[in-house]
Amino acid sequence: MDFPFPEPPPPGRWTEVAPGLLWARLALPFRLDHVNVYALEDSSGWVILDTGIADEASRAAWDALLPALGPVGAVLVTHHHPDHIGLAGWLCERLSVPLWTSRTAFLSATALAHAPGLLEAEEYGRLYAAHGMPPALADRVRTLGHAYLRRLTLPPRTYRRLSAGMRLRLGGRDWSVLSADGHAPEQILLHAPADGLLIAADQVIERISPNVSASAFEPEGDPVGEFRAGLAMLGREVGEGALVLPGHRRPFRGLHERIAELDRHHEARCDLIRAACAERPRTAAELLPVVFPRPLDPHKTGFAVGEVIAHANHLVARGLLRWEESGGLRRLAA
Numbered sequence: 551m552d553f554p555f556p557e558p559p560p561p562g563r564w565t566e567v568a569p570g571l572l573w574a575r576l577a578l579p580f581r582l583d584h585v586n587v588y589a590l591e592d593s594s595g596w597v598i599l600d601t602g603i604a605d606e607a608s609r610a611a612w613d614a615l616l617p618a619l620g621p622v623g624a625v626l627v628t629h630h631h632p633d634h635i636g637l638a639g640w641l642c643e644r645l646s647v648p649l650w651t652s653r654t655a656f657l658s659a660t661a662l663a664h665a666p667g668l669l670e671a672e673e674y675g676r677l678y679a680a681h682g683m684p685p686a687l688a689d690r691v692r693t694l695g696h697a698y699l700r701r702l703t704l705p706p707r708t709y710r711r712l713s714a715g716m717r718l719r720l721g722g723r724d725w726s727v728l729s730a731d732g733h734a735p736e737q738i739l740l741h742a743p744a745d746g747l748l749i750a751a752d753q754v755i756e757r758i759s760p761n762v763s764a765s766a767f768e769p770e771g772d773p774v775g776e777f778r779a780g781l782a783m784l785g786r787e788v789g790e791g792a793l794v795l796p797g798h799r800r801p802f803r804g805l806h807e808r809i810a811e812l813d814r815h816h817e818a819r820c821d822l823i824r825a826a827c828a829e830r831p832r833t834a835a836e837l838l839p840v841v842f843p844r845p846l847d848p849h850k851t852g853f854a855v856g857e858v859i860a861h862a863n864h865l866v867a868r869g870l871l872r873w874e875e876s877g878g879l880r881r882l883a884a
């Protein structure tokens with residue numbers, strides 16, 4: 551992989567990564583300590599792409615970043631996670647501009663902003679209990695582990711829907727709208743084939759494998775299968791030479807290599823789980839140290855157990871393992 555912009559933009563400053571396409575970074579109060587945002591110049595105003603989490607540091611960063619742009623025409627959000635959509639409501643109101651995003655991101659963010667208690671809902675307790683997590687840990691994970699998802703401002707009540715297959719003419723470039731599931735449902739990506747540019751959101755990132763978790767609200771879902779389908783779609787749609795502009799870390803070239811690495815990573819996780827379940831049936835809680843050998847805090851345990859259940863569901867969906875239920879517990883069996 552090749553990194554044409556090895557140094558991230560300094561705080562509060564834009565870096566031009568292509569004519570009329572700017573990159574900046576906002577801080578995040580997590581181990582992954584930043585999110586990338588972009589701005590696309592257009593004759594009808596700049597389009598801001600992703601917004602940072604709803605906190606004072608990100609608002610202050612926008613105070614520094616906005617004066618460097620001309621008039622803004624829209625705020626485009628790739629997916630409903632708070633590091634991307636967190637300040638969309640605040641920015642749209644402050645700038646009097648519309649929100650552009652997928653229908654799923656709009657509805658998810660609206661639901662979470664109105665009902666933050668959803669994240670601590672009993673459904674998570676039941677999911678974790680069924681997968682063998684001790685009750686005290688399950689309580690900590692569903693409260694502390696999900697707190698970050700509440701860090702968003704109420705989105706505007708109306709939006710412009712973006713969906714796969716649409717074309718956008720922005721800044722003299724033709725962009726195709728792509729969407730991929732698995733990390734977040736209906737995550738929006740933008741591809742400008744003639745210019746070799748891919749705004750990739752969190753679908754492909756250097757070094758980090760984007761979190762792919764089962765949701766308590768869709769406990770049988772196969773987000774790993776959806777994520778891998780998204781990788782395959784990118785491999786078909788986007789050429790190897792494209793400059794990839796991701797939601798975190800650095801822009802890079804080498805998309806196809808990264809797609810292959812991410813796909814292998816998920817297959818390797820599946821292999822670990824299959825090997826452990828070949829000895830005897832196991833709950834997701836028992837598989838947690840198999841997949842994540844190091845100790846985890848509640849925030850990371852939430853991600854980790856969601857990942858284990860997601861890979862378990864993927865193996866079941868492929869017919870490679872099956873669920874056994876007894877005594878209120880689900881065990882994954884060969």
Ligand SMILES: [Zn+2]
Nearest residue numbers: 631633752797
């Ligand atoms: Zn993200």
